Amino acid sequence: MFEAVYATPIGTSTLSRMAATASDHGFSGIIAREQNMDSLNPDLQTISNEFEIKVFSGFEINEKNLSTLSGKINSNRNKTPLLCVRGGDAPTNLFISKQKNVDVLCHSLRNENNMSHVMAKEAAKNNVRLEVNLSDLLRGSGKNRIKSLHRLKKQWNIISAYNVPFVVSSNPTSHLELRSPRELMEVGRLIGMTPEDIETGLLEWGIILSKNIDNLSGIYANMGVKRGKYGDSN
DSSP: OEEEEOOTTTSSSOHHHHHHHHHHTTOSEEEEEESOGGGOOTTHHHHHHHHTSEEEEEEEEOOOOHHHHHHHHHHHGGGOSOEEEEOOSHHHHHHHHTOTTOSEEESOOSSGGGOOHHHHHHHHHHTOEEEEEOHHHHHOOHHHHHHHHHHHHHHHHHHHHHTOOEEEEOOOSSGGGOOOHHHHHHHHGGGTOOHHHHHHHHHHHHHHHHHHHHHTTTTTTTTBOOOSOTTOOO
């Protein structure tokens, strides 16, 4: 199972610290979500060997202008084994869900109305995974946590109803925010997810990597560690 993390300079912990903690928590791999293709960590293999965990860099696009966003998606597709795009408002979410070159639509729940049946159908048709982001349930409080609970319940109901592919993450920006798969399974129960659902969402990160690296063999030679099965649950 994999977790997708925000290491320095986006987060507060180094990728090495993230890898060490994720390995202790029982993950088989992590993916560093980068927002600048020029800042990809060059030491993935070293970190992987040191902590006995598979380590990759992925790319997350954060762009609200849809014309510009389209160009960024197309120009970066073949540069990374994981292409995420940050959503937020309903038009952006719908646009991203129609893009076959996108692996994951993340951060899509700015408010409850941003998750629609139309968007879900498009995501399912184009194999765009929706991210089930559990960070607010883990680290939120008060009214914000209650609102997030309602949004995530609605999101999960729609994902289930339309058989939309999905990934699961706690969106950690520090090694202290990493949670084990078992802990995520307990939190997932709050929104109607079974432990098997959480496992599926964590495994899907590795399945994405495996598919993209196999399809574009050679392009990612220096961007990740290809060792063992990406989707394993060890």
